Amino acid sequence: MKFVISRVSKGNSNPEDPPCIDAQFDKINKCWVKELLDLKDLMRFFSKYGDLVIKENEQTQMAEIVIYDDWEEIMTKLKR
Secondary structure, three states, rough: OOOEEEOOOOOOOOOOOOOOOEEEEEEOOOOEEEEOOHHHHHHHHHHOOOOOOEEOOOOOOOEEEEEEOOOOHHHHHHOO
């Protein structure tokens, strides 16, 4: 299952700054794409990244996972 991945706090159009680990930049559609092997992989992804929303990406006609917060950054700030 391939998903377009975007992150509200970072944006998704910079080919140098992936919104999550192992995302691949799709040069044709200018977006990040990640392949999740199965439902378990998708659930692991959801548990790792916190607040997510799935919507349709109109440009690619694929499901898009939107990551709403940069949890690592937030947790680092809270620990200070």
